[in-house]
Amino acid sequence: MINIEHVYQEITHITAEKNIMLDELLKNHTYTRLGGKADILVTPETFSEVQELVKLARRENIPFTLLGNGSNMIVKDGGIRGIVMSQKQFQNIRVESGTIFAQSGAAIIDVSRRALKERLTGLEFACGIPGTVGGALFMNAGAYGGEIKDVLEEAVVVDREGTLLTLPAEDLDLEYRTSNIPDKGYIVLEAKFKLQPGKYEDIKVIMDDLTYKRESKQPLEYPSCGSVFKRPPGYFAGKLIQDSELQGKGIGGAEVSTKHAGFIVNKNNATATEYISVIELVQKTVKDKFGVFLEREVKIIGEDADAETVKSVKQN
Incomplete structure:
Protein backbone atom coordinates (compact mmCIF):
# COMPACT_ATOMS: atom_id res chain seq x y z
CA MET A 1 0.00 0.00 0.00
CA ILE A 2 1.40 3.38 -1.01
CA ASN A 3 1.54 6.05 1.66
CA ILE A 4 0.39 8.93 -0.52
CA GLU A 5 0.97 11.61 2.12
CA HIS A 6 4.55 10.46 2.63
CA VAL A 7 5.22 10.36 -1.11
CA TYR A 8 3.68 13.81 -1.51
CA GLN A 9 5.94 15.25 1.18
CA GLU A 10 8.99 13.67 -0.44
CA ILE A 11 8.10 15.15 -3.81
CA THR A 12 7.74 18.64 -2.29
CA LYS A 27 -8.82 12.20 -18.86
CA ASN A 28 -8.02 15.90 -18.42
CA HIS A 29 -4.46 15.26 -19.60
CA THR A 30 -4.84 12.92 -22.60
CA TYR A 31 -5.71 13.55 -26.24
CA THR A 32 -8.41 10.88 -26.12
CA ARG A 33 -10.02 12.45 -23.04
CA LEU A 34 -9.90 9.04 -21.37
CA GLY A 35 -8.52 7.84 -18.06
CA GLY A 36 -9.16 7.49 -14.35
CA LYS A 37 -7.27 9.11 -11.50
CA ALA A 38 -3.55 9.26 -10.84
CA ASP A 39 -2.54 8.96 -7.21
CA ILE A 40 0.01 11.73 -7.77
CA LEU A 41 0.54 13.65 -11.01
CA VAL A 42 3.82 15.60 -11.15
CA THR A 43 4.90 18.13 -13.78
CA PRO A 44 8.60 18.80 -13.11
CA GLU A 45 10.31 21.92 -14.43
CA THR A 46 13.94 20.80 -14.83
CA PHE A 47 15.91 17.76 -15.95
CA SER A 48 17.39 17.43 -12.48
CA GLU A 49 13.90 17.24 -10.98
CA VAL A 50 13.14 14.33 -13.30
CA GLN A 51 16.31 12.59 -12.13
CA GLU A 52 15.34 13.04 -8.49
CA LEU A 53 11.79 11.79 -9.08
CA VAL A 54 13.14 8.63 -10.72
CA LYS A 55 15.58 8.10 -7.86
CA LEU A 56 12.81 8.59 -5.28
CA ALA A 57 10.54 6.07 -6.98
CA ARG A 58 13.39 3.56 -7.24
CA ARG A 59 14.56 4.08 -3.67
CA GLU A 60 11.12 3.67 -2.12
CA ASN A 61 9.74 1.15 -4.63
CA ILE A 62 6.96 3.47 -5.79
CA PRO A 63 5.29 2.72 -9.15
CA PHE A 64 6.39 5.34 -11.69
CA THR A 65 4.62 6.05 -14.99
CA LEU A 66 5.54 8.49 -17.74
CA LEU A 67 2.47 10.14 -19.22
CA GLY A 68 4.15 12.48 -21.70
CA ASN A 69 1.30 14.55 -23.07
CA GLY A 70 -1.02 11.58 -23.46
CA SER A 71 -1.23 11.72 -27.25
CA ASN A 72 -0.60 8.12 -28.28
CA MET A 73 -1.92 6.25 -25.28
CA ILE A 74 -5.10 5.18 -23.57
CA VAL A 75 -5.29 5.35 -19.77
CA LYS A 76 -7.73 2.83 -18.34
CA ASP A 77 -10.64 3.93 -16.16
CA GLY A 78 -9.03 2.57 -12.98
CA GLY A 79 -6.27 5.16 -13.31
CA ILE A 80 -2.63 4.75 -12.32
CA ARG A 81 -1.10 4.10 -8.92
CA GLY A 82 2.00 5.80 -7.59
CA ILE A 83 3.72 8.68 -9.36
CA VAL A 84 2.63 9.76 -12.84
CA MET A 85 4.91 12.28 -14.55
CA SER A 86 3.89 14.72 -17.27
CA GLN A 87 6.50 16.56 -19.33
CA LYS A 88 4.24 19.41 -20.34
CA GLN A 89 6.64 22.01 -18.88
CA PHE A 90 9.48 20.89 -21.18
CA GLN A 91 8.52 23.03 -24.18
CA ASN A 92 11.75 24.74 -25.20
CA ILE A 93 12.87 24.69 -28.84
CA ARG A 94 16.17 26.28 -29.87
CA VAL A 95 18.23 26.37 -33.07
CA GLU A 96 22.00 26.33 -33.38
CA SER A 97 23.81 26.21 -36.74
CA GLY A 98 21.18 24.24 -38.64
CA THR A 99 20.45 21.94 -35.71
CA ILE A 100 17.21 22.00 -33.74
CA PHE A 101 17.20 21.10 -30.05
CA ALA A 102 13.68 20.36 -28.84
CA GLN A 103 12.60 19.36 -25.34
CA SER A 104 10.41 16.30 -24.90
CA GLY A 105 7.18 18.13 -24.07
CA ALA A 106 7.26 20.31 -27.18
CA ALA A 107 4.73 19.39 -29.86
CA ILE A 108 6.49 17.81 -32.83
CA ILE A 109 4.24 19.94 -35.06
CA ASP A 110 5.74 23.06 -33.46
CA VAL A 111 9.24 21.72 -34.10
CA SER A 112 8.39 21.29 -37.79
CA ARG A 113 7.03 24.85 -37.90
CA ARG A 114 10.22 26.15 -36.30
CA ALA A 115 12.21 24.29 -38.94
CA LEU A 116 10.17 26.08 -41.62
CA LYS A 117 10.85 29.44 -40.00
CA GLU A 118 14.58 28.67 -39.94
CA ARG A 119 14.48 27.43 -43.56
CA LEU A 120 15.51 23.90 -42.59
CA THR A 121 14.21 20.86 -44.45
CA GLY A 122 13.70 17.30 -43.25
CA LEU A 123 10.87 17.60 -40.70
CA GLU A 124 8.05 18.41 -43.10
CA PHE A 125 6.48 14.98 -42.51
CA ALA A 126 5.99 15.84 -38.82
CA CYS A 127 3.67 18.80 -39.46
CA GLY A 128 0.66 16.53 -38.98
CA ILE A 129 1.75 14.28 -36.12
CA PRO A 130 -0.32 15.03 -32.98
CA GLY A 131 2.19 14.31 -30.25
CA THR A 132 5.28 15.48 -28.44
CA VAL A 133 8.96 15.11 -29.21
CA GLY A 134 9.28 12.52 -26.45
CA GLY A 135 6.40 10.48 -27.81
CA ALA A 136 7.74 10.79 -31.35
CA LEU A 137 11.06 9.26 -30.32
CA PHE A 138 9.37 6.62 -28.16
CA MET A 139 7.57 5.15 -31.18
CA ASN A 140 9.76 6.48 -34.01
CA ALA A 141 6.75 8.43 -35.27
CA GLY A 142 6.33 8.92 -38.98
CA ALA A 143 3.98 10.03 -41.71
CA TYR A 144 3.93 10.58 -45.45
CA GLY A 145 7.15 8.68 -46.08
CA GLY A 146 9.26 10.27 -43.34
CA GLU A 147 10.10 9.17 -39.81
CA ILE A 148 12.02 10.40 -36.79
CA LYS A 149 15.03 8.16 -37.37
CA ASP A 150 15.66 10.02 -40.66
CA VAL A 151 16.49 13.27 -38.85
CA LEU A 152 17.37 12.42 -35.24
CA GLU A 153 21.04 12.85 -34.34
CA GLU A 154 20.97 12.25 -30.58
CA ALA A 155 18.76 12.34 -27.51
CA TYR A 176 9.02 1.04 -37.82
CA ARG A 177 6.94 2.53 -34.97
CA THR A 178 9.30 1.15 -32.35
CA SER A 179 12.45 1.94 -30.38
CA ASN A 180 14.26 0.45 -27.39
CA ILE A 181 13.18 3.40 -25.23
CA PRO A 182 10.39 1.49 -23.40
CA ASP A 183 12.51 -1.65 -22.95
CA LYS A 184 15.44 0.35 -21.57
CA GLY A 185 13.17 2.43 -19.36
CA TYR A 186 14.51 5.69 -20.79
CA ILE A 187 12.74 9.00 -20.25
CA VAL A 188 13.41 11.30 -23.19
CA LEU A 189 14.15 14.88 -22.16
CA GLU A 190 15.50 16.45 -25.33
CA ALA A 191 16.13 15.58 -28.97
CA LYS A 192 18.71 16.91 -31.39
CA PHE A 193 17.55 17.04 -35.02
CA LYS A 194 20.06 17.48 -37.83
CA LEU A 195 18.36 19.13 -40.80
CA GLN A 196 19.47 20.55 -44.13
CA PRO A 197 19.20 24.12 -45.49
CA GLY A 198 16.22 24.61 -47.79
CA LYS A 199 14.07 27.23 -49.43
CA TYR A 200 11.23 28.58 -47.31
CA GLU A 201 8.75 28.47 -50.20
CA ASP A 202 9.58 24.86 -51.09
CA ILE A 203 9.29 23.68 -47.48
CA LYS A 204 6.03 25.56 -46.99
CA VAL A 205 4.46 24.06 -50.12
CA ILE A 206 5.13 20.56 -48.80
CA MET A 207 3.88 21.37 -45.30
CA ASP A 208 0.74 23.09 -46.62
CA ASP A 209 -0.03 20.04 -48.76
CA LEU A 210 0.48 17.60 -45.89
CA THR A 211 -1.54 19.79 -43.52
CA TYR A 212 -4.41 19.86 -46.02
CA LYS A 213 -4.30 16.09 -46.37
CA ARG A 214 -4.38 15.70 -42.59
CA GLU A 215 -7.20 18.17 -41.99
CA SER A 216 -9.34 16.88 -44.87
CA LYS A 217 -8.93 13.17 -44.12
CA GLN A 218 -8.55 12.90 -40.35
CA PRO A 219 -11.36 13.34 -37.77
CA LEU A 220 -9.75 16.23 -35.90
CA GLU A 221 -13.11 17.43 -34.61
CA TYR A 222 -13.18 14.64 -32.00
CA PRO A 223 -10.69 13.48 -29.36
CA SER A 224 -8.68 10.45 -30.47
CA CYS A 225 -5.29 8.83 -30.05
CA GLY A 226 -4.45 9.26 -33.73
CA SER A 227 -3.80 6.20 -35.85
CA VAL A 228 -4.70 3.20 -33.68
CA PHE A 229 -3.07 0.33 -35.57
CA LYS A 230 0.27 -0.37 -37.20
CA ARG A 231 0.31 -1.06 -40.92
CA PRO A 232 0.22 -4.85 -41.40
CA PRO A 233 2.69 -6.20 -44.00
CA GLY A 234 1.11 -6.05 -47.44
CA TYR A 235 -2.02 -4.20 -46.31
CA PHE A 236 -3.34 -0.88 -45.09
CA ALA A 237 -5.08 -0.99 -41.71
CA GLY A 238 -7.62 1.67 -42.67
CA LYS A 239 -8.60 -0.13 -45.86
CA LEU A 240 -9.10 -3.43 -44.02
CA ILE A 241 -11.30 -1.70 -41.44
CA GLN A 242 -13.26 0.13 -44.12
CA ASP A 243 -13.79 -3.07 -46.12
CA SER A 244 -15.00 -4.74 -42.93
CA GLU A 245 -17.81 -2.15 -42.87
CA LEU A 246 -16.84 -0.99 -39.41
CA GLN A 247 -16.95 2.77 -39.95
CA GLY A 248 -19.56 4.30 -37.68
CA LYS A 249 -19.68 1.18 -35.51
CA GLY A 250 -19.21 1.91 -31.85
CA ILE A 251 -19.68 1.01 -28.23
CA GLY A 252 -20.95 3.65 -25.84
CA GLY A 253 -19.34 6.98 -26.69
CA ALA A 254 -16.51 5.53 -28.82
CA GLU A 255 -16.74 4.63 -32.49
CA VAL A 256 -14.73 3.95 -35.64
CA SER A 257 -14.47 7.25 -37.49
CA THR A 258 -16.62 7.68 -40.58
CA LYS A 259 -13.99 10.06 -41.94
CA HIS A 260 -10.90 7.84 -41.56
CA ALA A 261 -11.28 4.15 -40.72
CA GLY A 262 -7.88 4.01 -39.03
CA PHE A 263 -9.10 6.31 -36.25
CA ILE A 264 -11.33 5.58 -33.28
CA VAL A 265 -12.91 8.72 -31.88
CA ASN A 266 -14.28 9.68 -28.50
CA LYS A 267 -17.50 10.99 -29.93
CA ASN A 268 -19.64 11.30 -26.82
CA ASN A 269 -17.86 11.23 -23.45
CA ALA A 270 -16.58 7.68 -23.88
CA THR A 271 -14.87 5.72 -21.16
CA ALA A 272 -11.57 3.97 -21.72
CA THR A 273 -13.42 0.67 -21.31
CA GLU A 274 -15.67 1.55 -24.26
CA TYR A 275 -12.77 2.79 -26.38
CA ILE A 276 -10.72 -0.37 -25.79
CA SER A 277 -13.78 -2.51 -26.55
CA VAL A 278 -14.04 -0.84 -29.96
CA ILE A 279 -10.36 -1.59 -30.61
CA GLU A 280 -10.97 -5.24 -29.76
CA LEU A 281 -14.09 -5.31 -31.95
CA VAL A 282 -12.06 -4.01 -34.90
CA GLN A 283 -9.26 -6.52 -34.32
CA LYS A 284 -11.68 -9.46 -34.12
CA THR A 285 -13.74 -8.42 -37.13
CA VAL A 286 -10.74 -7.84 -39.41
CA LYS A 287 -9.14 -11.11 -38.27
CA ASP A 288 -12.35 -13.06 -38.93
CA LYS A 289 -12.94 -11.46 -42.33
CA PHE A 290 -9.42 -11.21 -43.76
CA GLY A 291 -7.22 -13.36 -41.52
CA VAL A 292 -5.09 -10.34 -40.63
CA PHE A 293 -4.41 -9.35 -37.02
CA LEU A 294 -4.12 -5.60 -36.53
CA GLU A 295 -1.39 -4.80 -34.03
CA ARG A 296 -2.00 -1.74 -31.88
CA GLU A 297 0.17 1.30 -32.40
CA VAL A 298 -1.41 3.03 -29.39
CA LYS A 299 -0.22 2.10 -25.91
CA ILE A 300 -2.71 1.10 -23.19
CA ILE A 301 -1.71 1.73 -19.56
CA GLY A 302 -3.30 1.84 -16.13
CA GLU A 303 -5.67 -0.36 -14.17
CA ASP A 304 -9.09 -1.79 -14.96
CA ALA A 305 -11.99 -0.38 -12.97
CA ASP A 306 -15.16 -1.73 -11.46
CA ALA A 307 -18.53 -0.54 -12.75
CA GLU A 308 -18.89 2.18 -10.13
CA THR A 309 -15.47 3.66 -10.91
CA VAL A 310 -16.20 3.64 -14.64
CA LYS A 311 -19.49 5.43 -13.96
CA SER A 312 -17.71 8.03 -11.82
CA VAL A 313 -15.08 8.68 -14.52
CA LYS A 314 -17.80 9.13 -17.15
CA GLN A 315 -19.73 11.58 -14.97
CA ASN A 316 -16.64 13.65 -14.29
Whole structure:
Protein backbone atom coordinates (compact mmCIF):
# COMPACT_ATOMS: atom_id res chain seq x y z
CA MET A 1 0.00 0.00 0.00
CA ILE A 2 1.40 3.38 -1.01
CA ASN A 3 1.54 6.05 1.66
CA ILE A 4 0.39 8.93 -0.52
CA GLU A 5 0.97 11.61 2.12
CA HIS A 6 4.55 10.46 2.63
CA VAL A 7 5.22 10.36 -1.11
CA TYR A 8 3.68 13.81 -1.51
CA GLN A 9 5.94 15.25 1.18
CA GLU A 10 8.99 13.67 -0.44
CA ILE A 11 8.10 15.15 -3.81
CA THR A 12 7.74 18.64 -2.29
CA HIS A 13 11.49 18.44 -1.60
CA ILE A 14 12.07 17.93 -5.33
CA THR A 15 9.68 20.32 -7.07
CA ALA A 16 7.27 23.13 -6.17
CA GLU A 17 3.87 22.21 -4.72
CA LYS A 18 2.14 23.85 -7.70
CA ASN A 19 3.61 21.05 -9.82
CA ILE A 20 2.00 18.28 -7.75
CA MET A 21 -1.64 17.13 -8.06
CA LEU A 22 -3.38 14.44 -6.00
CA ASP A 23 -6.20 12.21 -7.31
CA GLU A 24 -6.06 13.97 -10.66
CA LEU A 25 -8.32 12.66 -13.43
CA LEU A 26 -6.04 11.75 -16.32
CA LYS A 27 -8.82 12.20 -18.86
CA ASN A 28 -8.02 15.90 -18.42
CA HIS A 29 -4.46 15.26 -19.60
CA THR A 30 -4.84 12.92 -22.60
CA TYR A 31 -5.71 13.55 -26.24
CA THR A 32 -8.41 10.88 -26.12
CA ARG A 33 -10.02 12.45 -23.04
CA LEU A 34 -9.90 9.04 -21.37
CA GLY A 35 -8.52 7.84 -18.06
CA GLY A 36 -9.16 7.49 -14.35
CA LYS A 37 -7.27 9.11 -11.50
CA ALA A 38 -3.55 9.26 -10.84
CA ASP A 39 -2.54 8.96 -7.21
CA ILE A 40 0.01 11.73 -7.77
CA LEU A 41 0.54 13.65 -11.01
CA VAL A 42 3.82 15.60 -11.15
CA THR A 43 4.90 18.13 -13.78
CA PRO A 44 8.60 18.80 -13.11
CA GLU A 45 10.31 21.92 -14.43
CA THR A 46 13.94 20.80 -14.83
CA PHE A 47 15.91 17.76 -15.95
CA SER A 48 17.39 17.43 -12.48
CA GLU A 49 13.90 17.24 -10.98
CA VAL A 50 13.14 14.33 -13.30
CA GLN A 51 16.31 12.59 -12.13
CA GLU A 52 15.34 13.04 -8.49
CA LEU A 53 11.79 11.79 -9.08
CA VAL A 54 13.14 8.63 -10.72
CA LYS A 55 15.58 8.10 -7.86
CA LEU A 56 12.81 8.59 -5.28
CA ALA A 57 10.54 6.07 -6.98
CA ARG A 58 13.39 3.56 -7.24
CA ARG A 59 14.56 4.08 -3.67
CA GLU A 60 11.12 3.67 -2.12
CA ASN A 61 9.74 1.15 -4.63
CA ILE A 62 6.96 3.47 -5.79
CA PRO A 63 5.29 2.72 -9.15
CA PHE A 64 6.39 5.34 -11.69
CA THR A 65 4.62 6.05 -14.99
CA LEU A 66 5.54 8.49 -17.74
CA LEU A 67 2.47 10.14 -19.22
CA GLY A 68 4.15 12.48 -21.70
CA ASN A 69 1.30 14.55 -23.07
CA GLY A 70 -1.02 11.58 -23.46
CA SER A 71 -1.23 11.72 -27.25
CA ASN A 72 -0.60 8.12 -28.28
CA MET A 73 -1.92 6.25 -25.28
CA ILE A 74 -5.10 5.18 -23.57
CA VAL A 75 -5.29 5.35 -19.77
CA LYS A 76 -7.73 2.83 -18.34
CA ASP A 77 -10.64 3.93 -16.16
CA GLY A 78 -9.03 2.57 -12.98
CA GLY A 79 -6.27 5.16 -13.31
CA ILE A 80 -2.63 4.75 -12.32
CA ARG A 81 -1.10 4.10 -8.92
CA GLY A 82 2.00 5.80 -7.59
CA ILE A 83 3.72 8.68 -9.36
CA VAL A 84 2.63 9.76 -12.84
CA MET A 85 4.91 12.28 -14.55
CA SER A 86 3.89 14.72 -17.27
CA GLN A 87 6.50 16.56 -19.33
CA LYS A 88 4.24 19.41 -20.34
CA GLN A 89 6.64 22.01 -18.88
CA PHE A 90 9.48 20.89 -21.18
CA GLN A 91 8.52 23.03 -24.18
CA ASN A 92 11.75 24.74 -25.20
CA ILE A 93 12.87 24.69 -28.84
CA ARG A 94 16.17 26.28 -29.87
CA VAL A 95 18.23 26.37 -33.07
CA GLU A 96 22.00 26.33 -33.38
CA SER A 97 23.81 26.21 -36.74
CA GLY A 98 21.18 24.24 -38.64
CA THR A 99 20.45 21.94 -35.71
CA ILE A 100 17.21 22.00 -33.74
CA PHE A 101 17.20 21.10 -30.05
CA ALA A 102 13.68 20.36 -28.84
CA GLN A 103 12.60 19.36 -25.34
CA SER A 104 10.41 16.30 -24.90
CA GLY A 105 7.18 18.13 -24.07
CA ALA A 106 7.26 20.31 -27.18
CA ALA A 107 4.73 19.39 -29.86
CA ILE A 108 6.49 17.81 -32.83
CA ILE A 109 4.24 19.94 -35.06
CA ASP A 110 5.74 23.06 -33.46
CA VAL A 111 9.24 21.72 -34.10
CA SER A 112 8.39 21.29 -37.79
CA ARG A 113 7.03 24.85 -37.90
CA ARG A 114 10.22 26.15 -36.30
CA ALA A 115 12.21 24.29 -38.94
CA LEU A 116 10.17 26.08 -41.62
CA LYS A 117 10.85 29.44 -40.00
CA GLU A 118 14.58 28.67 -39.94
CA ARG A 119 14.48 27.43 -43.56
CA LEU A 120 15.51 23.90 -42.59
CA THR A 121 14.21 20.86 -44.45
CA GLY A 122 13.70 17.30 -43.25
CA LEU A 123 10.87 17.60 -40.70
CA GLU A 124 8.05 18.41 -43.10
CA PHE A 125 6.48 14.98 -42.51
CA ALA A 126 5.99 15.84 -38.82
CA CYS A 127 3.67 18.80 -39.46
CA GLY A 128 0.66 16.53 -38.98
CA ILE A 129 1.75 14.28 -36.12
CA PRO A 130 -0.32 15.03 -32.98
CA GLY A 131 2.19 14.31 -30.25
CA THR A 132 5.28 15.48 -28.44
CA VAL A 133 8.96 15.11 -29.21
CA GLY A 134 9.28 12.52 -26.45
CA GLY A 135 6.40 10.48 -27.81
CA ALA A 136 7.74 10.79 -31.35
CA LEU A 137 11.06 9.26 -30.32
CA PHE A 138 9.37 6.62 -28.16
CA MET A 139 7.57 5.15 -31.18
CA ASN A 140 9.76 6.48 -34.01
CA ALA A 141 6.75 8.43 -35.27
CA GLY A 142 6.33 8.92 -38.98
CA ALA A 143 3.98 10.03 -41.71
CA TYR A 144 3.93 10.58 -45.45
CA GLY A 145 7.15 8.68 -46.08
CA GLY A 146 9.26 10.27 -43.34
CA GLU A 147 10.10 9.17 -39.81
CA ILE A 148 12.02 10.40 -36.79
CA LYS A 149 15.03 8.16 -37.37
CA ASP A 150 15.66 10.02 -40.66
CA VAL A 151 16.49 13.27 -38.85
CA LEU A 152 17.37 12.42 -35.24
CA GLU A 153 21.04 12.85 -34.34
CA GLU A 154 20.97 12.25 -30.58
CA ALA A 155 18.76 12.34 -27.51
CA VAL A 156 19.15 13.31 -23.87
CA VAL A 157 17.49 10.73 -21.63
CA VAL A 158 17.26 9.67 -17.99
CA ASP A 159 17.66 5.95 -17.31
CA ARG A 160 16.06 3.75 -14.65
CA GLU A 161 18.72 4.74 -12.09
CA GLY A 162 18.14 8.45 -12.64
CA THR A 163 21.35 8.97 -14.63
CA LEU A 164 21.35 11.64 -17.33
CA LEU A 165 22.66 10.28 -20.65
CA THR A 166 23.24 11.68 -24.13
CA LEU A 167 22.79 8.92 -26.69
CA PRO A 168 23.37 8.87 -30.46
CA ALA A 169 20.27 7.98 -32.48
CA GLU A 170 21.66 4.58 -33.46
CA ASP A 171 21.68 3.54 -29.79
CA LEU A 172 17.87 3.85 -29.67
CA ASP A 173 17.19 1.06 -32.22
CA LEU A 174 14.63 3.10 -34.12
CA GLU A 175 12.55 0.92 -36.43
CA TYR A 176 9.02 1.04 -37.82
CA ARG A 177 6.94 2.53 -34.97
CA THR A 178 9.30 1.15 -32.35
CA SER A 179 12.45 1.94 -30.38
CA ASN A 180 14.26 0.45 -27.39
CA ILE A 181 13.18 3.40 -25.23
CA PRO A 182 10.39 1.49 -23.40
CA ASP A 183 12.51 -1.65 -22.95
CA LYS A 184 15.44 0.35 -21.57
CA GLY A 185 13.17 2.43 -19.36
CA TYR A 186 14.51 5.69 -20.79
CA ILE A 187 12.74 9.00 -20.25
CA VAL A 188 13.41 11.30 -23.19
CA LEU A 189 14.15 14.88 -22.16
CA GLU A 190 15.50 16.45 -25.33
CA ALA A 191 16.13 15.58 -28.97
CA LYS A 192 18.71 16.91 -31.39
CA PHE A 193 17.55 17.04 -35.02
CA LYS A 194 20.06 17.48 -37.83
CA LEU A 195 18.36 19.13 -40.80
CA GLN A 196 19.47 20.55 -44.13
CA PRO A 197 19.20 24.12 -45.49
CA GLY A 198 16.22 24.61 -47.79
CA LYS A 199 14.07 27.23 -49.43
CA TYR A 200 11.23 28.58 -47.31
CA GLU A 201 8.75 28.47 -50.20
CA ASP A 202 9.58 24.86 -51.09
CA ILE A 203 9.29 23.68 -47.48
CA LYS A 204 6.03 25.56 -46.99
CA VAL A 205 4.46 24.06 -50.12
CA ILE A 206 5.13 20.56 -48.80
CA MET A 207 3.88 21.37 -45.30
CA ASP A 208 0.74 23.09 -46.62
CA ASP A 209 -0.03 20.04 -48.76
CA LEU A 210 0.48 17.60 -45.89
CA THR A 211 -1.54 19.79 -43.52
CA TYR A 212 -4.41 19.86 -46.02
CA LYS A 213 -4.30 16.09 -46.37
CA ARG A 214 -4.38 15.70 -42.59
CA GLU A 215 -7.20 18.17 -41.99
CA SER A 216 -9.34 16.88 -44.87
CA LYS A 217 -8.93 13.17 -44.12
CA GLN A 218 -8.55 12.90 -40.35
CA PRO A 219 -11.36 13.34 -37.77
CA LEU A 220 -9.75 16.23 -35.90
CA GLU A 221 -13.11 17.43 -34.61
CA TYR A 222 -13.18 14.64 -32.00
CA PRO A 223 -10.69 13.48 -29.36
CA SER A 224 -8.68 10.45 -30.47
CA CYS A 225 -5.29 8.83 -30.05
CA GLY A 226 -4.45 9.26 -33.73
CA SER A 227 -3.80 6.20 -35.85
CA VAL A 228 -4.70 3.20 -33.68
CA PHE A 229 -3.07 0.33 -35.57
CA LYS A 230 0.27 -0.37 -37.20
CA ARG A 231 0.31 -1.06 -40.92
CA PRO A 232 0.22 -4.85 -41.40
CA PRO A 233 2.69 -6.20 -44.00
CA GLY A 234 1.11 -6.05 -47.44
CA TYR A 235 -2.02 -4.20 -46.31
CA PHE A 236 -3.34 -0.88 -45.09
CA ALA A 237 -5.08 -0.99 -41.71
CA GLY A 238 -7.62 1.67 -42.67
CA LYS A 239 -8.60 -0.13 -45.86
CA LEU A 240 -9.10 -3.43 -44.02
CA ILE A 241 -11.30 -1.70 -41.44
CA GLN A 242 -13.26 0.13 -44.12
CA ASP A 243 -13.79 -3.07 -46.12
CA SER A 244 -15.00 -4.74 -42.93
CA GLU A 245 -17.81 -2.15 -42.87
CA LEU A 246 -16.84 -0.99 -39.41
CA GLN A 247 -16.95 2.77 -39.95
CA GLY A 248 -19.56 4.30 -37.68
CA LYS A 249 -19.68 1.18 -35.51
CA GLY A 250 -19.21 1.91 -31.85
CA ILE A 251 -19.68 1.01 -28.23
CA GLY A 252 -20.95 3.65 -25.84
CA GLY A 253 -19.34 6.98 -26.69
CA ALA A 254 -16.51 5.53 -28.82
CA GLU A 255 -16.74 4.63 -32.49
CA VAL A 256 -14.73 3.95 -35.64
CA SER A 257 -14.47 7.25 -37.49
CA THR A 258 -16.62 7.68 -40.58
CA LYS A 259 -13.99 10.06 -41.94
CA HIS A 260 -10.90 7.84 -41.56
CA ALA A 261 -11.28 4.15 -40.72
CA GLY A 262 -7.88 4.01 -39.03
CA PHE A 263 -9.10 6.31 -36.25
CA ILE A 264 -11.33 5.58 -33.28
CA VAL A 265 -12.91 8.72 -31.88
CA ASN A 266 -14.28 9.68 -28.50
CA LYS A 267 -17.50 10.99 -29.93
CA ASN A 268 -19.64 11.30 -26.82
CA ASN A 269 -17.86 11.23 -23.45
CA ALA A 270 -16.58 7.68 -23.88
CA THR A 271 -14.87 5.72 -21.16
CA ALA A 272 -11.57 3.97 -21.72
CA THR A 273 -13.42 0.67 -21.31
CA GLU A 274 -15.67 1.55 -24.26
CA TYR A 275 -12.77 2.79 -26.38
CA ILE A 276 -10.72 -0.37 -25.79
CA SER A 277 -13.78 -2.51 -26.55
CA VAL A 278 -14.04 -0.84 -29.96
CA ILE A 279 -10.36 -1.59 -30.61
CA GLU A 280 -10.97 -5.24 -29.76
CA LEU A 281 -14.09 -5.31 -31.95
CA VAL A 282 -12.06 -4.01 -34.90
CA GLN A 283 -9.26 -6.52 -34.32
CA LYS A 284 -11.68 -9.46 -34.12
CA THR A 285 -13.74 -8.42 -37.13
CA VAL A 286 -10.74 -7.84 -39.41
CA LYS A 287 -9.14 -11.11 -38.27
CA ASP A 288 -12.35 -13.06 -38.93
CA LYS A 289 -12.94 -11.46 -42.33
CA PHE A 290 -9.42 -11.21 -43.76
CA GLY A 291 -7.22 -13.36 -41.52
CA VAL A 292 -5.09 -10.34 -40.63
CA PHE A 293 -4.41 -9.35 -37.02
CA LEU A 294 -4.12 -5.60 -36.53
CA GLU A 295 -1.39 -4.80 -34.03
CA ARG A 296 -2.00 -1.74 -31.88
CA GLU A 297 0.17 1.30 -32.40
CA VAL A 298 -1.41 3.03 -29.39
CA LYS A 299 -0.22 2.10 -25.91
CA ILE A 300 -2.71 1.10 -23.19
CA ILE A 301 -1.71 1.73 -19.56
CA GLY A 302 -3.30 1.84 -16.13
CA GLU A 303 -5.67 -0.36 -14.17
CA ASP A 304 -9.09 -1.79 -14.96
CA ALA A 305 -11.99 -0.38 -12.97
CA ASP A 306 -15.16 -1.73 -11.46
CA ALA A 307 -18.53 -0.54 -12.75
CA GLU A 308 -18.89 2.18 -10.13
CA THR A 309 -15.47 3.66 -10.91
CA VAL A 310 -16.20 3.64 -14.64
CA LYS A 311 -19.49 5.43 -13.96
CA SER A 312 -17.71 8.03 -11.82
CA VAL A 313 -15.08 8.68 -14.52
CA LYS A 314 -17.80 9.13 -17.15
CA GLN A 315 -19.73 11.58 -14.97
CA ASN A 316 -16.64 13.65 -14.29
